[in-house]
Amino acid sequence: MIWLKIIGKIFRILNAEATPKQIAGAVTLGMIIGLTPTFSLHNIVVVFLILVIKVNLTAAILSMFAFDLVGYGVDPLSDWFGYTILTSSALRPFWIEAYNAAIIPFTRFNNTIVMGSLIISLILLYPVFYLTKYGVERYRSDLAAKFQHWRIVKAVKMSRLYKYYQTYRSITG
Amino acid sequence: MRWKFIIPFLVFILIIVVFVTFFLDGIVESIVEERASLFNRAKVEIENLNIGILRPGVRIRGLAMANADNPWRNMVEVGDIEISVSVVPLFSKKVIIDEMVMENVRVNTERKTSGELPRRLRKRLRAKDREEKPAEVPCVKLPNLDVFKKKFSVKELVDINRLESVKRAKQLSEDVSKMKSRWESELKGLDVKAKADEIMTKIQGSLESLQKAEIKGPADLLRLQGDVKNLREATGALEGLREEIEAKKSAFKRQVATLEKSLKEEMKRIQEKDLQAILKDLGLEQLTKVRLAEAVLCPFFGKVLNFIWNNVDKIRTAMPKTGKDEPVQIRIRAKGRDIIFPSIKKGPDFLMREARLSMEQERWSLKGTIKGVTSDPTSYGKPTRIDIQGKRPKLVLNGILDHTGEVPIDTVSLDLRGYQLAGFAFAENPLSLSNITRGFLDLKANLALKGDSIDLKTRTTVKNLVLNFSEEGKENLMVTMVKEAIRKAPSLSIGLAATGTKDNPQLSISSDIDRLLARQLKSFAGKKVKVLKASLGVQIDGASGKEMKGFSDSLSQGKLDILNQFGSDESLVQGKIDLLSGVMASKTGKSKAPKKGKEKGLEGILPGLISR
Numbered sequence: 001m002i003w004l005k006i007i008g009k010i011f012r013i014l015n016a017e018a019t020p021k022q023i024a025g026a027v028t029l030g031m032i033i034g035l036t037p038t039f040s041l042h043n044i045v046v047v048f049l050i051l052v053i054k055v056n057l058t059a060a061i062l063s064m065f066a067f068d069l070v071g072y073g074v075d076p077l078s079d080w081f082g083y084t085i086l087t088s089s090a091l092r093p094f095w096i097e098a099y100n101a102a103i104i105p106f107t108r109f110n111n112t113i114v115m116g117s118l119i120i121s122l123i124l125l126y127p128v129f130y131l132t133k134y135g136v137e138r139y140r141s142d143l144a145a146k147f148q149h150w151r152i153v154k155a156v157k158m159s160r161l162y163k164y165y166q167t168y169r170s171i172t173g
Numbered sequence: 174m175r176w177k178f179i180i181p182f183l184v185f186i187l188i189i190v191v192f193v194t195f196f197l198d199g200i201v202e203s204i205v206e207e208r209a210s211l212f213n214r215a216k217v218e219i220e221n222l223n224i225g226i227l228r229p230g231v232r233i234r235g236l237a238m239a240n241a242d243n244p245w246r247n248m249v250e251v252g253d254i255e256i257s258v259s260v261v262p263l264f265s266k267k268v269i270i271d272e273m274v275m276e277n278v279r280v281n282t283e284r285k286t287s288g289e290l291p292r293r294l295r296k297r298l299r300a301k302d303r304e305e306k307p308a309e310v311p312c313v314k315l316p317n318l319d320v321f322k323k324k325f326s327v328k329e330l331v332d333i334n335r336l337e338s339v340k341r342a343k344q345l346s347e348d349v350s351k352m353k354s355r356w357e358s359e360l361k362g363l364d365v366k367a368k369a370d371e372i373m374t375k376i377q378g379s380l381e382s383l384q385k386a387e388i389k390g391p392a393d394l395l396r397l398q399g400d401v402k403n404l405r406e407a408t409g410a411l412e413g414l415r416e417e418i419e420a421k422k423s424a425f426k427r428q429v430a431t432l433e434k435s436l437k438e439e440m441k442r443i444q445e446k447d448l449q450a451i452l453k454d455l456g457l458e459q460l461t462k463v464r465l466a467e468a469v470l471c472p473f474f475g476k477v478l479n480f481i482w483n484n485v486d487k488i489r490t491a492m493p494k495t496g497k498d499e500p501v502q503i504r505i506r507a508k509g510r511d512i513i514f515p516s517i518k519k520g521p522d523f524l525m526r527e528a529r530l531s532m533e534q535e536r537w538s539l540k541g542t543i544k545g546v547t548s549d550p551t552s553y554g555k556p557t558r559i560d561i562q563g564k565r566p567k568l569v570l571n572g573i574l575d576h577t578g579e580v581p582i583d584t585v586s587l588d589l590r591g592y593q594l595a596g597f598a599f600a601e602n603p604l605s606l607s608n609i610t611r612g613f614l615d616l617k618a619n620l621a622l623k624g625d626s627i628d629l630k631t632r633t634t635v636k637n638l639v640l641n642f643s644e645e646g647k648e649n650l651m652v653t654m655v656k657e658a659i660r661k662a663p664s665l666s667i668g669l670a671a672t673g674t675k676d677n678p679q680l681s682i683s684s685d686i687d688r689l690l691a692r693q694l695k696s697f698a699g700k701k702v703k704v705l706k707a708s709l710g711v712q713i714d715g716a717s718g719k720e721m722k723g724f725s726d727s728l729s730q731g732k733l734d735i736l737n738q739f740g741s742d743e744s745l746v747q748g749k750i751d752l753l754s755g756v757m758a759s760k761t762g763k764s765k766a767p768k769k770g771k772e773k774g775l776e777g778i779l780p781g782l783i784s785r
Contacts (some may be wrong), residue, residue, distance in 0.1 A: 037509075048182075051175065051178035051179075051182065052175055052178060052179060052182075053175070054175050075508050075509075076508075078509075079508060079509050079510070082509065083510065083512075086512045087512065095512075095514055096514045096515060096517065097517075099514040099516070100265075100514075100516055100517045101265070102261060102262070102264035102265040103264045103265075108511075110511055110512045110513070110514065111509045111510070111511050111512075112509040112510045112511075112512070113508055113509030114509065116509075
């Protein structure tokens with residue numbers, strides 16, 4: 001049921017009025033929260049941005065959960081990446097300054113996973129945004145109509161389970 | 174912009190502001206009250222605490238610190254405290270107080286409820302107390318003149334078992350028997366008889382041949398030259414032995430004489446000590462050097478010293494010398510690692526730049542500043558300065574708490590004039606003093622604490638003093654005498670000096686009233702004490718005399734025994750020398766045997782005969 005709900009949500013997002021940019025922005029911001037440890041100061045800023053900027057909320061939440069799962073797998077890489085950056089002798093004076101500055105220490109930047117995952121998510125920022133935007137545009141222009149004719153989609157739509165879901169949707173709104 | 178999210182966000186912010194306004198103050202208030210109560214060892218209560226958000230700071234109204242020694246009184250009460258805090262450093266976990274203003278400060282005020290700590294906090298304090306050990310300040314006693322009020326037996330005052338002189342006299346008899354056995358073993362070691370017999374056995378042949386031979390002329394003498402030589406050597410050896418015995422005998426005599434002489438002096442000293450100990454128990458040790466001020470004020474100043482030490486310890490713990498920066502560390506945290514970078518000290522974590530206080534009370538009208546209170550004096554680089562001036566009474570208090578160097582140095586100087594002493598309650602004291610009815614105090618004090626050592630000097634003048642004694646001391650002769658002394662000299666000066674460390678404090682208090690009182694005491698009890706001393710002396714002498722007689726008897730007997738042994742040894746050796754000398758004399762025509770080796774014997778005669 002939950003998977004159907006998620007798939008349904010994805011299709012609703014793809015077919016919704018939200019522009020591809022809004023969906024791509026939401027996925028990108030959700031990715032940052034998902035990849036980095038949830039309770040970090042920078043994530044408050046990201047959540048604030050999600051709430052204030054007109055991005056698709058559902059997409060952001062789904063992206064957050066999706067990338068959270070990815071994050072578990074990426075943690076060893078984030079740890080290595082963060083450790084390399086934080087112990088780099090060239091950057092050491094900068095880190096010491098930041099460590100002794102106001103507010104910055106509250107971001108837990110000196111944690112290898114926080115630093116590594118944040119850098120990874122910043123690197124992935126543009127590719128994820130671009131790919132999502134491109135994907136949504138391609139889906140809407142080429143795939144949406146074809147997709148409705150796929151046998152599997154038809155089968156799902158014909159299934160009793162889907163009807164139950166539709167009824168549930170109409171009740172819950 | 175998504176307004177439907179911005180509005181809830183603003184509502185959220187509003188909730189936080191409401192929480193801060195209504196609840197944060199109360200939470201902080203209870204935390205401050207609890208921490209401060211533990212520090213003060215008695216209740217610290219706050220009427221109202223406000224945390225300012227727009228004008229960052231704290232405002233405290235009605236702070237009352239109960240007195241731990243008297244929970245029904247407040248040690249300090251402060252009407253208003255306003256603290257202005259710098260905001261930016263707070264984000265770097267630094268608390269910088271730009272200014273603190275304390276108004277309506279009052280001391281020693283009455284409380285409506287007890288200021289004793291609740292049981293929960295008392296338990297926590299007890300756990301702490303186990304580590305703290307108060308310094309013990311030795312205090313002097315006052316003469317107990319009441320001993321003369323009732324009839325007493327001197328015999329009862331002298332407890333023979335406690336007399337050092339008796340113990341020493343008993344020990345001396347043992348020493349004599351030890352000395353005797355040591356000298357007996359020395360004599361045994363000499364083994365005079367064996368040595369003399371050995372010498373005689375060696376020359377037995379020569380002696381017999383010389384006894385039988387008839388010497389008519391030098392030719393006969395030349396024939397017996399070898400025998401004569403042997404006899405001469407044997408006589409020399411015997412004389413050496415006799416000299417050895419004489420040397421030992423003289424050493425023994427000297428030792429006995431020294432012992433007799435030194436023991437007499439030692440016994441006198443110990444008997445005097447016994448006498449002083451008994452007089453000390455009676456509080457009549459030194460009437461002329463009575464230290465009234467010290468006896469009365471020592472417990473009070475002992476408490477003051479402990480108060481200084483405890484608070485200095487607390488201040489020094491709160492304002493320690495900063496350690497070196499931590500090296501880079503890596504701390505495991507969940508799946509990641511925290512890299513701990515060295516901290517660059519940009520000023521201390523806590524700093525109160527300036528605190529201004531004003532105090533208006535019946536007896537006090539003071540104003541002052543405290544500057545530079547910090548948790549890190551080394552980083553701040555300046556000492557804490559205290560400057561307080563008073564109009565009523567006239568007061569100047571200056572303090573410098575310098576914890577910036579290797580050794581913390583705290584200096585405080587106080588000049589107080591015309592302070593009203595009326596109502597001052599005395600702590601437990603030997604004179605049953607309850608409080609001061611009237612009196613004015615001038616005080617100059619200098620306190621220097623360098624590391625663990627203290628150097629406190631005060632000079633106090635008390636004018637127009639009227640004391641109030643409790644009923645307990647009504648019958649006390651000493652109290653009567655002090656009353657008389659105070660009546661004669663209502664103004665007195667007291668000098669106090671405290672030195673040493675917490676573990677070894679030295680306190681001395683002197684006063685001009687001591688001299689006055691000493692004169693009074695001497696005229697009142699001088700003769701009585703003299704008579705008492707004489708009677709006690711006789712008692713002590715009698716008690717130790719018995720033991721001393723035993724000691725003298727055993728010493729005489731031991732001396733006699735050892736000297737007899739020396740005598741018999743001497744006689745033995747002298748007999749042999751006489752025999753040999755007799756033989757030699759009979760052969761050479763000389764009849765007188767030499768008594769001692771140095772006298773001219775055979776050694777002088779034979780060469781003459783031979784050369785003839």
